[in-house]
Amino acid sequence: MRGTLGYAFVLGGLLCAVFGAVVGIVGGLRRRPGTRAWVERATLGFFVCMLGANLTMVWALIAHDFSVHYVSQVGSRTTPLVYTVVSLWSALEGSILFWGAILGTYLVAFLRAQRSSRERTVELGLGAMLGVATFFAFLIAGPANPFGPVFPVPPDGPGPNALLQNDILMVIHPPMLYCGYVGMTVPFGIAVAALLDGRLGEAWLNALRRWTLVAWTFLTVGLILGSWWAYRVLGWGGYWAWDPVENAAFLPWLTATAFLHSTMLQERRRVLKLWTLSLALASFSLTVLGTFMTRSGIFNSVHSFTQSDIGPTFLVFLALVVAVSIGLLAVRGPQLAPEDTLPGVASRETAILINNLLFSALTFTILLGTVFPLVREAFSGVRVSVGAPYFNRMAVPLGIAILFLMGVGPSLPWGNASRDVWRRQFLVPGMAGLAVLGACLVAGLRGWAPLTTFGLAAFVATVTLRQLFLPALVRMKEKGEKPWTSFARSAARSRRRTGGYLVHLAVVVVFVAIAASSAYVQHTTGTLAPGQTLSLSGYTVRFVGLEQGEEPHRHWVAARLDVTEVGGAHGSLAPRMNFYERSTDPVGSPAVSSGAFGDLYLTLLAFGPDATGSPTASFNMWTLPLVGWIWWSIPLFVIGALVAAWPRRRALPVVDTEPAPARRSAARGTA
Amino acid sequence: MSGWSLAALAAVALATAALLFAFTSGFGRDPHEVPFILKGKPAPDFTLARLDTGEEVTLSSLRGRPVVLNFWASWCGPCQAEHPTLARAAQRYQQDARFFGVVFEDTPENARAFARPLDPSFPQLVDPKSRMAVDYGVSGVPETYFIDAQGIIRDKYVGPLLDAQELAGRLALLREAGGPGARR
Numbered sequence: 001m002r003g004t005l006g007y008a009f010v011l012g013g014l015l016c017a018v019f020g021a022v023v024g025i026v027g028g029l030r031r032r033p034g035t036r037a038w039v040e041r042a043t044l045g046f047f048v049c050m051l052g053a054n055l056t057m058v059w060a061l062i063a064h065d066f067s068v069h070y071v072s073q074v075g076s077r078t079t080p081l082v083y084t085v086v087s088l089w090s091a092l093e094g095s096i097l098f099w100g101a102i103l104g105t106y107l108v109a110f111l112r113a114q115r116s117s118r119e120r121t122v123e124l125g126l127g128a129m130l131g132v133a134t135f136f137a138f139l140i141a142g143p144a145n146p147f148g149p150v151f152p153v154p155p156d157g158p159g160p161n162a163l164l165q166n167d168i169l170m171v172i173h174p175p176m177l178y179c180g181y182v183g184m185t186v187p188f189g190i191a192v193a194a195l196l197d198g199r200l201g202e203a204w205l206n207a208l209r210r211w212t213l214v215a216w217t218f219l220t221v222g223l224i225l226g227s228w229w230a231y232r233v234l235g236w237g238g239y240w241a242w243d244p245v246e247n248a249a250f251l252p253w254l255t256a257t258a259f260l261h262s263t264m265l266q267e268r269r270r271v272l273k274l275w276t277l278s279l280a281l282a283s284f285s286l287t288v289l290g291t292f293m294t295r296s297g298i299f300n301s302v303h304s305f306t307q308s309d310i311g312p313t314f315l316v317f318l319a320l321v322v323a324v325s326i327g328l329l330a331v332r333g334p335q336l337a338p339e340d341t342l343p344g345v346a347s348r349e350t351a352i353l354i355n356n357l358l359f360s361a362l363t364f365t366i367l368l369g370t371v372f373p374l375v376r377e378a379f380s381g382v383r384v385s386v387g388a389p390y391f392n393r394m395a396v397p398l399g400i401a402i403l404f405l406m407g408v409g410p411s412l413p414w415g416n417a418s419r420d421v422w423r424r425q426f427l428v429p430g431m432a433g434l435a436v437l438g439a440c441l442v443a444g445l446r447g448w449a450p451l452t453t454f455g456l457a458a459f460v461a462t463v464t465l466r467q468l469f470l471p472a473l474v475r476m477k478e479k480g481e482k483p484w485t486s487f488a489r490s491a492a493r494s495r496r497r498t499g500g501y502l503v504h505l506a507v508v509v510v511f512v513a514i515a516a517s518s519a520y521v522q523h524t525t526g527t528l529a530p531g532q533t534l535s536l537s538g539y540t541v542r543f544v545g546l547e548q549g550e551e552p553h554r555h556w557v558a559a560r561l562d563v564t565e566v567g568g569a570h571g572s573l574a575p576r577m578n579f580y581e582r583s584t585d586p587v588g589s590p591a592v593s594s595g596a597f598g599d600l601y602l603t604l605l606a607f608g609p610d611a612t613g614s615p616t617a618s619f620n621m622w623t624l625p626l627v628g629w630i631w632w633s634i635p636l637f638v639i640g641a642l643v644a645a646w647p648r649r650r651a652l653p654v655v656d657t658e659p660a661p662a663r664r665s666a667a668r669g670t671a
Numbered sequence: 672m673s674g675w676s677l678a679a680l681a682a683v684a685l686a687t688a689a690l691l692f693a694f695t696s697g698f699g700r701d702p703h704e705v706p707f708i709l710k711g712k713p714a715p716d717f718t719l720a721r722l723d724t725g726e727e728v729t730l731s732s733l734r735g736r737p738v739v740l741n742f743w744a745s746w747c748g749p750c751q752a753e754h755p756t757l758a759r760a761a762q763r764y765q766q767d768a769r770f771f772g773v774v775f776e777d778t779p780e781n782a783r784a785f786a787r788p789l790d791p792s793f794p795q796l797v798d799p800k801s802r803m804a805v806d807y808g809v810s811g812v813p814e815t816y817f818i819d820a821q822g823i824i825r826d827k828y829v830g831p832l833l834d835a836q837e838l839a840g841r842l843a844l845l846r847e848a849g850g851p852g853a854r855r
Contacts, residue, residue, distance in 0.1 A: 274676055292694070296694070296697070296698070298694065298697030298698060299697075311694075311697075311698050312695070312698060315691060315694055315695060318691065319687075319691050322684070322687045323684075326680050326683060326684050326687075329680055330677065330680050333676055333677065333680075371690060371693065374693050374694065374696075374697050375689070375690065375693040377693075377696070377697075378692065378693035378696040378697070379693070
């Protein structure tokens with residue numbers, strides 16, 4: 001029954017999406033009056049249907065309705081409730097269903113934000129987005145239908161993948177990442193609409209930038225949470241492995257970041273229009289590529305879902321998206337010619353241009369490394385693997401160059417800089433960078449990559465803090481305001497700028513944390529009997545004994561360890577192995593002691609009685625300096641993005657700059 | 672639009688087309704599969720002692736009849752599960768192929784205790800320090816190699832061979848010596 005209901009919702013959603021896409025694009029292109037209302041209704045219909053389908057699935061999961069295909073695959077009577085609900089996105093079909101709900105929510109949000117705008121780009125944009133929705137609804141209705149019937153109905157199911165019910169981060173990491181992925185649909189729709197419409201003024205730029213920023217923020221948080229999840233669950237003492245699917249999520253982040261910078265050039269100088277639009281379209285294409293990589297079953301990755309038949313369908317969609325993007329850019333290209341020229345080398349414009357080149361180079365490098373094994377095998381039949389060394393060798397210098405530009409760009413003025421500016425802007429930050437570099441050398445730290453990163457980080461942090469606080473300082477002097485008031489007011493006056501610099505600070509934090517944790521990681525292993533100890537960089541752990549316990553869906557064995565830090569602080573850690581009823585291999589749970597300056601990370605490798613029958617346990621032990629700062633930077637990223645993107649009170653969307661005409665009755669009817 | 676921009680777009684289009692083509696060739700393939708480079712190559716020769724009698728067995732002296740090599744260990748549950756299937760096949764197809772077990776990373780005592788209740792099935796060989804397993808590229812146990820009458824490795828099976836039909840099919844392929852060993 002639930003299966004039929006859910007499938008009816010899916011078919012309804014598909015119908016709405018097809019109808020809205022056709023009406024939106026045809027109506028928008030022919031400038032038919034009155035079609036907009038129908039597109040809005042179709043959008044709302046799609047949203048309601050997708051929400052209904054998802055709620056039906058959650059209901060079926062909670063009710064353990066094993067007559068529904070998806071529930072019979074991931075459900076289990078012993079799984080705790082929270083993981084039962086979360087299993088909505090723990091396997092292929094459910095994750096695409098969930099995708100549909102997020103897409104519906106985005107479309108309705110876009111509709112609301114643009115409600116007062118009468119531009120036909122809104123109609124065209126909704127049409128393009130519903131075109132994307134059509135594809136996903138088709139996937140859910142056909143190749144990845146989660147609501148199919150199961151007969152005979154099994155009494156119980158296998159439960160979700162053991163790795164996915166091991167950590168609470170699984171509850172928020174995938175939705176965040178999906179919100180980032182799906183969110184790129186909106187900028188794609190806006191860009192397609194602007195290109196279809198042919199009026200390539202600046203009207204669409206604000207909406208494009210803001211919606212990209214929304215998706216970018218979710219993607220950033222999703223990526224960092226994903227690395228945190230890997231760190232807490234997978235137990236290999238790291239957080240980023242250049243896995244194809246990690247790369248797949250990183251690629252659109254890179255192009256979206258480049259886009260957020262190149263829009264500044266387009267606003268200021270009316271240059272790089274073609275390039276900026278290309279980045280917006282590329283970001284969406286790369287999210288589709290990333291989804292394809294995760295779900296086609298042709299990549300070897302910790303993330304890949306089981307082998308499935310949706311790969312070819314996805315590939316056709318990917319080809320279509322790229323073809324439409326390139327076709328539109330080629331047709332409209334002549335209208336996207338630059339209206340101005342760039343100033344000389346020493347200008348912020350040039351810094352942003354180089355930033356874009358570096359981001360593109362990084363995107364290309366990572367894309368190449370990710371797909372190279374497949375391409376090589378397709379063309380020569382030889383299977384190779386591209387490992388972390390390639391990515392590190394390529395990404396580290398490019399990353400350091402980007403960090404350098406983060407300090408140089410904001411220091412340079414728009415337009416040509418005078419010699420004087422150079423000295424005034426770079427003296428203090430440069431000294432700060434050199435001072436930190438010297439301090440690190442004195443402290444005995446070595447290695448060119450981490451030391452360069454630390455020095456540059458100090459340089460960039462100084463530049464950024466000055467940019468953040470200088471306007472406030474000026475206000476304080478001129479108007480005699482209190483520090484906090486003057487900062488709040490100066491920030492409110494230029495929110496995009498303030499938000500951008502807050503994000504820059506967060507990026508500096510992440511750079512330092514990555515450099516420190518990857519360059520100065522320490523590792524040891526050992527097999528201990530009770531009472532024996534293992535020491536590593538200031539930490540000593542003493543094996544106390546084995547513990548075990550039962551939970552409804554698993555049983556576990558833990559090794560209790562007493563931890564003594566160099567300062568004398570005491571603690572206790574217990575890395576575990578979890579045994580799930582329906583999983584052949586045990587799933588480890590590392591134990592992590594997090595501190596402001598670094599983490600102690602322990603995993604249980606093996607346990608058992610030795611020849612005399614007393615318990616022994618083997619451990620992996622790591623110390624990772626500053627690693628926690630990677631995830632603790634999330635609030636700073638979010639605050640910065642919110643400051644930059646929060647809609648201004650009283651302000652209307654930029655697409656609304658025309659004199660406000662009387663509202664059409666049709667639009668009001670659906671609002 | 673400048674010629675450069677058009678050229679760039681065309682290049683992106685071409686690269687994407689090539690990429691999509693590469694992806695299509697990935698369908699229906701298991702990315703977790705470990706490549707098997709010895710397939711179709713002469714089997715590395717070995718001389719190993721039998722677990723029970725200590726008598727030496729040399730692969731090259733067995734030319735003319737196909738050989739089935741099964742790597743196992745007493746600590747490996749799936750090996751225990753597949754052993755009856757192999758033992759029955761060794762007797763049933765003794766005209767067609769010679770079966771050998773190879774003890775992998777195990778002590779002779781444990782291996783003997785494991786093999787005794789299952790024998791007399793087929794001879795087990797001891798591979799000190801896993802030299803021979805390394806030559807064959809064994810990635811884990813159980814793994815079963817199929818060598819034709821000319822001493823060419825035709826195929827290998829990773830994991831427990833529980834299905835007698837599956838094993839019979841592979842032996843039939845082996846009999847058509849020189850024919851390519853098809854996987855599954």
